[in-house]
Amino acid sequence: MTKEEKFKTIVSDNGERIRNICRYYNSNVEDQKDMYQEVLVNIWKSLDSFRGDSAMSTWVYRVAVNTSLTFTGKAFRHMKLMVNSDTTNLNSILDDENLKQKLAEEKLFDRMQLELNQLSVIDKALISLMLEGLSMKEIAEVIGITEANVKVKIHRIKSQLKEKLKGEQL
Amino acid sequence: MTAHEFDTNLSKLTGKLKKEDRQYATIVKAIQIFYWIFIPVFIVKTARQYSDSQSINDLIGGVALILGFLIIALTFRKYYKDYQYVDYSLPTLEMLKKATYRYQPFQKRGVWIIPGLLLMDVGLTFDWIREGKSVLDSQVFFLGAILFGVIIGLVIWYFKYKPLRDKILDLVREIEQ
Numbered sequence: 001m002t003k004e005e006k007f008k009t010i011v012s013d014n015g016e017r018i019r020n021i022c023r024y025y026n027s028n029v030e031d032q033k034d035m036y037q038e039v040l041v042n043i044w045k046s047l048d049s050f051r052g053d054s055a056m057s058t059w060v061y062r063v064a065v066n067t068s069l070t071f072t073g074k075a076f077r078h079m080k081l082m083v084n085s086d087t088t089n090l091n092s093i094l095d096d097e098n099l100k101q102k103l104a105e106e107k108l109f110d111r112m113q114l115e116l117n118q119l120s121v122i123d124k125a126l127i128s129l130m131l132e133g134l135s136m137k138e139i140a141e142v143i144g145i146t147e148a149n150v151k152v153k154i155h156r157i158k159s160q161l162k163e164k165l166k167g168e169q170l
Numbered sequence: 171m172t173a174h175e176f177d178t179n180l181s182k183l184t185g186k187l188k189k190e191d192r193q194y195a196t197i198v199k200a201i202q203i204f205y206w207i208f209i210p211v212f213i214v215k216t217a218r219q220y221s222d223s224q225s226i227n228d229l230i231g232g233v234a235l236i237l238g239f240l241i242i243a244l245t246f247r248k249y250y251k252d253y254q255y256v257d258y259s260l261p262t263l264e265m266l267k268k269a270t271y272r273y274q275p276f277q278k279r280g281v282w283i284i285p286g287l288l289l290m291d292v293g294l295t296f297d298w299i300r301e302g303k304s305v306l307d308s309q310v311f312f313l314g315a316i317l318f319g320v321i322i323g324l325v326i327w328y329f330k331y332k333p334l335r336d337k338i339l340d341l342v343r344e345i346e347q
Binding site for chain 2: 042043045046049050059062063065066067069070120121122125141142143144145
C-alpha cells in the first residue's frame with residue numbers, strides 16, 4: 001500500500017473522529033475546516049512513524065489533539081470547547097441524576113458551555129476525549145500520562161463543574 | 171458542516187502534501203550536493219595547493235576546512251529533518267517535551283557545531299597565514315563573526331521562540347501536575 005493509499009484509508013476510516021475534535025474546538029465553520037486540513041497535514045507528516053503499537057483510532061486522536069494544541073490557525077489560548085446538547089457522552093461530565101435532568105434546561109446548558117470554556121487547554125483536551133467516549137486508558141494513551149492520573153484530573157474537572165453548576169441552580 | 175464539505179479537497183490536499191515531500195527531498199538533495207560535490211572540489215583544490223607549495227600548513231588548513239564544512243553540513247541536515255517532520259502522533263506530553271527541547275536556544279546535539287567551527291577556524295587561520303596576515307586578525311574576524319551570529323540568533327529566539335517555548339512549558343507543567 002502506498003503512502004497516499006494508506007493516508008486516504010485512514011482519513012476515510014477516521015474522518016468522523018477528526019471532524020468531531022475540530023468541532024469541539026471551533027464554533028466557526030471556516031476554522032473547523034482549517035483545523036481539519038491541518039490535522040490531515042499532520043497525519044501525512046506522521047504517517048511514516050506509525051508502527052501499529054497503538055490502535056489506529058488512538059493514533060488519530062493523538063494527532064488531532066496535538067494539532068489542536070499547536071493549531072497555527074489561531075492562538076490556542078483563545079480556543080473554545082464547543083459542545084452540542086446532542087453530544088452522546090455529554091452526560092458523562094455530570095453523572096448526577098438530578099443534574100442530568102436539569103441539564104435539559106437551556107440556561108444550565110449555556111452555563112455549562114461557559115464553564116467548559118473557562119477550563120485550561122489541557123482540561124479541554126481531556127473533556128473532548130471523554131465526550132468522544134474514550135476510556136480512561138485510551139485517554140491516558142493519547143495524552144501520555146498514567147490512567148490513574150487521567151482519573152484524578154477528570155474527577156477534579158467534574159467536581160469543579162458540578163460545584164459551579166449547582167451554584168447556578170440555587 | 172457535513173462530512174462531504176470537509177472532504178471535498180482531499181485529493182487536492184494529497185497532491186499538495188506530495189509536492190511538499192518532493193520539495194523536502196529536493197532540499198535534502200541540495201544539502202547532499204553541498205557535501206558530495208562542493209567538498210570533493212575543496213579536496214582537489216587542497217591537493218593542488220599542497221602539490222604546488224609542498225607546505226604542510228596548506229594541507230592541514232585545507233583538510234580542517236573540509237572537515238569543518240562536512241560536520242556543519244551533516245548537523246544542518248539533521249536539524250532540518252527534525253524541524254520539518256514533527257511527529258504529531260506521539261503522546262501529547264512527549265510531543266510537548268520534544269517541542270520544548272527543539273525551541274531551546276542551546277541544545278546538547280548542537281555540540282557537534284563546535285568541532286565543525288573549530289576546524290573551520292583552523293582552516294581559515296592557515297589560509298590567512300599563507301596570505302601573510304596575522305593569527306590575531308583571523309581570530310578577531312572569525313570569533314567576531316561567530317559572536318555576531320550567536321547574538322542575532324539569540325535575539326530572534328528571544329522574540330520569536332521563547333514566548334512559544336514558555337507556553338509549551340506551561341502546558342507540560344499542567345499535564346504533570
